Amino acid sequence: MSDKREHILIVAERLFGERGFDGTSVRDIAQSAGVNLAMISYYFGSKEKLLEAMIQFRSEYTYGILEELNKDQSLSPWDKIDRLVEFYVDRILNNLPFHNIMYQEATAFRSEEIKEKIIALKMRNLEQINKIITDGQEKKLFRRVDIPMTVGTIMGTISAYTQSRVYSCNILAIREDADDNVFREKLSKRLKAHLKHLLRAHLDIRNDTGPIES
């Protein structure tokens, strides 16, 4: 992929993430990327094809990481859960614009092709996490839980704090105009701790106790 093409993709990713797909014009992208307006059509064919190319680009970039984690025989299921949490929090916080686009696009109408790509991506990830949890169940470490819903909890919790920076800054008790790295660092720590804590209680087979004392 040529440097210029990739550069356009990265700029567009940031803009889409900030202002949404419809909220970003081809002219905005061209100007921010420092290229002529016509180059977007020249390289990608259309604005929508650009979005498809972006998803493709990022998918390839991520590919295989979950699979590697799964194959690693030296890690216990509990280790893998911790690694999973760390991986997802880091991955999402370090690619906020792209993640926001995926979130927006999954909801909005848009082309069927794009929707299918996003869903295929989700399904593939779900499959890998499914393996980790069922492995833990077979080893009598995890109790029986609703696995797809648990995945939704992980992703949803992270997303709840990445979609609105102002809200998150309120929760984290930092200034809204705080440095991006400070924001990411604080949110990352908080999310990882909470999710590990949550999943430990949720998955631990020893917590299959009787009814609640109320």
Added chain:
Amino acid sequence: MSDKREHILIVAERLFGERGFDGTSVRDIAQSAGVNLAMISYYFGSKEKLLEAMIQFRSEYTYGILEELNKDQSLSPWDKIDRLVEFYVDRILNNLPFHNIMYQEATAFRSEEIKEKIIALKMRNLEQINKIITDGQEKKLFRRVDIPMTVGTIMGTISAYTQSRVYSCNILAIREDADDNVFREKLSKRLKAHLKHLLRAHLDIRNDTGPIES
């Protein structure tokens, strides 16, 4: 509020939820609502003001429910958690378009006024849930957890399954073109069961056990 004004709001809500704010034109709204194009400006002033009016409308509609739940002395903290889950799942699933708008708008750039309104709404809800959980902690039923993050987990888990119908249908193992009521019913049951299960393990003070057996 006049009937026609309200009717426009409801129609716009559905369209915004389906196609996004930018993806819906004023002409789309006018046509779907069966009113003249100029009536939107006449009633609301502008498309953006319409969105503000919509948020106001729905906020008033919800107002007080969480507060009532909180005040109810006859319910134990565990009861309140269950009620909370049921309330939120029902509330969101029965107002999917509006909820999707709130999600989209919180991320996208848009006007500061709208963002502030959404955040104020979130903060108010957080405050109520905070009361429920701290009450449970004082009564030695709940352990110490990260409360804002826990709220994020509840909202995020629900949102993860409301933003993409196709994905959710895959998980629920139903046809994508299934009846809306069937979809809502199935998803509602699944989400409520998972969230109650999850929160029980997460909050129960008896689960403050030692290190994990790995």
Added chain:
DNA sequence: ATTTGTCAATTAAACGTTTGTTTAATTCAA
């Protein structure tokens, strides 16, 4: 070594739509 040919890269300009909003005239009810 210089010229020529070729094709991709790049440009400014224009295309036809669609956008949100406004205008000015008309309808309608009180």
Added chain:
DNA sequence: TTGAATTAAACAAACGTTTAATTGACAAAT
């Protein structure tokens, strides 16, 4: 008869895309 409700038409601006002309680099031919 007064004022709100409603309408069709028009507005300028912004949109995504296309066009046609120009530039630039590099291989082939002289």
